[in-house]
Amino acid sequence: MDSVIFDPLVPLPVVWGAVAVAVLFVALALWRRLSGWWLRGLAAAALLAALANPSLQDEDRTPLSDIVIAVVDDSSSQDLSDRGDQSAAALAALEDEVAGMENTELRVVRLGDDPENGGTLLMGALAEAMAEEPRARLAGAVVITDGRLHDVEAAPDLPAPLHALLTGRAEDWDRRLTVTNAPAFGIIDEEITLGLRIEDQGAVPGAVGGQAELQVAIDGGDPQTFDVPVGEDLELPITLTHGGTNVIQFSVPARDGELTDRNNAAVVQINGVRDRLRVLLVSGEPHPGERVWRNLLKSDSSVDLVHFTILRPPEKQDGVPVSELSLIAFPTRELFLDKIDEFDLIVFDRYKRRGILPSLYLDNIAQYVERGGAVLIAAGPDFASAASISRSPLGEVLPAEPTGRVFEEGFLPEITDLGEKHPVTQGLAPAGPEAEDPGWGRWFRHIQLGQPQGQEVMAGVGGGALLVLDRVGEGRVALLGSDHAWLWSRGFEGGGPQLELLRRLAHWMMKEPELDEEALTATAEGQTMTITRRTLADEVGDVEITGPDGTVTTLPLEQVAPGRFQARFEGPEIGLYRLAEGDQEAVIALGPSAPKEFEQTVATGETLAPVIGPTEGGIKRIEEGLPDLRRVRAGRPAEGRGWIGITPREAYLTADVTVTPLIAPWLFLLLSALLTVGAWLREGRR
Template sequence: MIGQVILDPLVPVFVLYVLAGLAAVGVVFAVWRRLLGWALRGLAAIVILGAIANPSLQQEDRANLADIVVAVVDESASQRISDRAAQTAEALENLQSEVARRANTELRVITLGDGEGDAGTELMTALSEALADEPQARVAGMVLLTDGRVHDLPAAPTVLPAPLHVLLTGREEDWDRRLVVKNAPAFAILGEPVTLTLRVEDQGAAPDTDFVDLSIAIDGGAPLAFQIPVNQDVELPIDLPHGGMNVMQFATPLADGELTDRNNEAVIQINGVRDRLRVLLVSGEPHAGERTWRNLLKSDSSVDLVHFTILRPPEKQDGVPVNELSLIAFPTRELFLEKVDEFDLIIFDRYKRRGILPSLYLENIGTYVQNGGAVLISAGPDYASADSIYRSPLGSVLPGRPTARVYEEGFTPLITDLGQRHPVTEGLEAFSPTPASEDGTPTWGRWFRHIEVTPTDGADVVMSGIDDQPLLMLERIGEGRVALMASDHSWLWDRGYEGGGPQLELLRRLAHWMMKEPELEEEAMWVEPNGLSMRIIRRTLEDSTGEVTIIHPDGTETIVTLDEITPGRYELLWEAPEVGLYRLRDGDVETVIALGPAAPREFEQTIASGDVLADLVAGTNGGIVTMTDGLPSLRDVRAGRPAVGNGWIGITPRDAYRTADVSVTPLLPAWLALLLAGLLVIGAWLREGRR
């Protein structure tokens, strides 16, 4: 019970002062007139003024509240390397025992993990939230158990109500090696080297080393070994091996005494794109579709087109002098013999043997395909004739043998069951200018010529024509690819006949498939990452797919089963447990994907240091204590005094309390004041009257 005297004047304070002044003037006047009762008059005035001031005794029943010590324990990834977790646990146990020995003191422990995504250690955010949950008047001290690698210092509380201390993990002899990719483009042009800048940094008490080993693996393949200098920027030129996403993994081996190997690797992803698609269009004779082929190819700014067309066959005899037919001779030898390998795609549009291109040239094109080239045949009646290009040396690489029969009737091209799974024709109906019917049958326009062919054993028939006979055939030949369109009426789609059809999309897919673009491979698997989630997509021509094995960054494996979304396409959304490089395998089909940043923020700086928190701690008179120097005891310090010393840290007792009850007792009741004032006034009157 604690009491104190309080005043609760019955009139405003300034009125009380005026009355006191008037009373003083009256007493002085009485003394000047030598009135014998001046003292009694003065006492009466004091009693009346006291009654007006209304003094009271206020008594409070108080319950003392415990002081609070806030401890924020950093359990982020960098705190799990070496023996820092054990150091932190020991320091926390010591702090708990120190607080337990103190009377009227409580400990609040807040644990902190990794920040969301790659936010790092959000220690100040955790401290701010902890202080917001506690009464500021009760907080006697704050202790951070951490390695000092804080990534949200601007989020620190603006006002700290008590001393802030840091118990620092780590050891003086700690050192670490880190691999950094300083610049890496998101995409690069195929065939042109891209320059990456790498750096291997040694941090802390690292041994003297001039060079370290570096391995580079692309798409999870066999790594290539190099040696690079330490603590120097190294420029590394790289040629991307293929189009699409190229995943590159750089790694240095774990050295003796190094803190962790989590920052010895860096993974980057570069999308390989083609600068220009070089196309050679060979037209056998002028016809309605020739202009369509040319317009389609010229409309794409990324296509470099060379058009070789035969406008006047050799057998034509019209008496025109030869020197008036052409200004220059067409460089057929240069194109078809010397520079044929420079083209990405060769298209034969209604071409037949006329003696213009010698068999040696066509044989060279066959070799070009075997070595990785691509040929597309748009067949007309010429393909079924005795002069068919199939009956040339090029026939050995073509996917369909003509039967010499030509259908001249209307038909609607259809996608075969295999075509529904093949990436060239999968979902092609969605690109038609007219919507498909309710049963999914395409409503695109008809064609009016179909060349009957017999597909080879290795050909994939993805579109059919009259009586379900092969219309579009695809085949892999050696390292190259060949496509055969058994009709020369695809141009009707481009002209919009009967609503037209998706000729441009079909041609685009054909070209990209023949260019071996990864997204159009028949047997393919790729991953679409989103944070730590990955959408696994598997495409196959088979009726089913096996289980997918996911190999984690630490070597553990997870086996998952994908769900069929559309014919030949299987997907699964999978949540990864951590960042890093994942390998996925389904039989012979493999892919790799990097989740998270190339270098996690937690492992950019791994040497424990209190430099980041030094100014914040100094502003509260707190201290930074390394755990290996000994665990400190707790002492009481007054507010504003230094709160750290040799082997101890200080907290400021707050003496907080909660008022349970308040009672107010008047010291001068009204009746007593009236009685005393009356007696004093009467006494003064009697004394003065006796004279």
């Protein structure tokens, strides 16, 4: 291609300086009324032209092809219905159209789910693809998607038309469940309110109706079903029944024709906390361990302690009239009959039958356990006597009976093989070579227990049962066959883990899930799931993992500690996973239960319209037919019925440049000299 340019013989500032001087001299000649001023001006112009050196530039250009970018949405929502087939057909047609155009190339970019649950970052992928190509060659861009993108604000500045080929069907519809409000903590046995919403999207069939069945399951139990309205904010009252993590699962059954059920369920984890822990401590007589029990329970500000102690047993009456006693009468009937269900735990510390608590009261305590209460017996020597509470109606719920023998000798409490597996005592004693000597202090009294029916987790003299745990009805009972645990709190011979032991005992008896001996739990860190199976058995089966898409994976569990088996699983996608091993089940969500990709699933072009409109592009539904591809001039509409357009860029690569002066500089100098002589002759004649 030829063009005329100026190739100055001197630096450009010198040329402009010469122009200024020439203008000044011509102006001076005009001011002096010299008749040859115009000849002087022409001579100066010829001299300046010589300096400017006008030349003919000849460029050897190589045309460059136009580039069309195609961004294909391969996110999870594109797996719904037949959208994958639609995308493949649209891409194949676009490739054929571009291949039929001269000097035009197609760049294909594929886009999956954002690993951080950011959804479909379509505009970001388009911007990255544009950054890798020369902007001057970009003739157009086409996105093949369902229109559900989550980064429209990242749309790049396009120099050419942008088009969208939409997958999906006009009759698509979907139902989803969302949790709008869920507290992180809740007080046990007090009602909390969760916010829910069930809504339908798309072309909802008339037969679906405005009601939905909401199923609510807590901790994997049997779900409860409620009929709730669709499209309204709901407030659902929930009462937490235990401390620790409460897993609440909400689900709505899938309907015929619905796009997906991936967004029909949600899981909420709420940490249950006790407002106040009410404990009734019943002491049979004053002794050194009584103060330890009281101080231990009173050290926790969240514990409301009611201490019932017998200071004046009947056999020690000294004749003082009752009217002169300073002690306040204890409300035994109110505590042991009327309000016994208000206590979370009842502790009997060296208590024996003296007729102070009638058999009716003790029978009521046994029924309290059957209904779900918790009783801890710290047995003293009286437990082995004829006045033992094991010979009362309370004995029906105790896990062992005394043989009548009491060992008054030093012994070291030991964790049994079963105790190594039980969460109450697991890890209290060091494992490995140090297990023979845990560094604990000795106790000096052991009440021999016969015919234990529960779980023997600690042993005493001769390997006999020392701590026995049992489940009775809905409640739990613990029997400690010694009243010398207080020696540990005093640091005798190094002491021992009394505080931790009693804390675990109390939490196990109050049914904290973290201390259940049979449980299947899972924790998540990113997409990695750690599955833990606690059991008292020697071995367990494989765990079945059901993914969000219904795929079932079987994973073996490996023993990592006595009674504890674990496995790690890398979740392939975000969503709700269901775990099962034997009769144990658990639910865990990797990321949100319904990923962002499934919050909106019905295809639409509304989100893309503000980006495509300014580029003169178009939005076409693939189900209505694949459009042809045409070339249009810049600034003209780039879409019409059955077609979309790209703008030719006519970019080129300059291979060589040749510069040839139009006129030799000496000719300009000769012309300038002749004009100067002409001016002199004209002015000289005058």
